[in-house]
Amino acid sequence: MRKPAKTFKELIVWQKAHRFVLETYKYTKHFPKHELYGLSSQFRRAAVSIPANIAEGFKKRGVRDTMRFLNISHGSLEECRYYIILAKDLNYGSTDHLNNMIEEVSRLLDGYYKALQNSES
Template identity: 60%
Template structure:
């Protein structure tokens, strides 16, 4: 199926849902984390669907894959912030699992997208 926009990509859809969940959880973190962990976590999360969107319109394979590599780095950064949030008791074990599964879904879909782009 041909896509009409980045919003048609399952990887972007899952990444966008992940961002919404991150904002939901970080909104409940202690106020003193507002400019620390909350900001870092939110920025890393937002960069995932943003870079997928930017890469979608790149016509060159190398440009597209470079942006997807940036996304992969942001995914790993968020993976750490999820662990840190759990270890600081900002999220429950259940929410840790929910966020981890979400990021694994995005990663799996992104890997499939990259394979398709690479041909």
């Protein structure tokens, strides 16, 4: 059995979400200039929100508070899922690597949420 994480940076879900943010920044850097304040900005903000809410929820006192932040994180993840579809449909480049990353983060986030749910009961 794994020792509990002391900081959010030790959470694998946070690590993978952070990598997704870095890849999102690299990917959106090549968007057309007219997307600077549009899709590029929205996509980046939603991506950043995923690990940011995991981090914020990590030190909350109650399990329910932590779960609320994970729920917000998952909402941002779904928003990114749409931006990936939109970017692909706009022919802004291949999104396969982002799709793979977001699927992994989604699975890990689900697992973390369920583990907290089980610890509460």
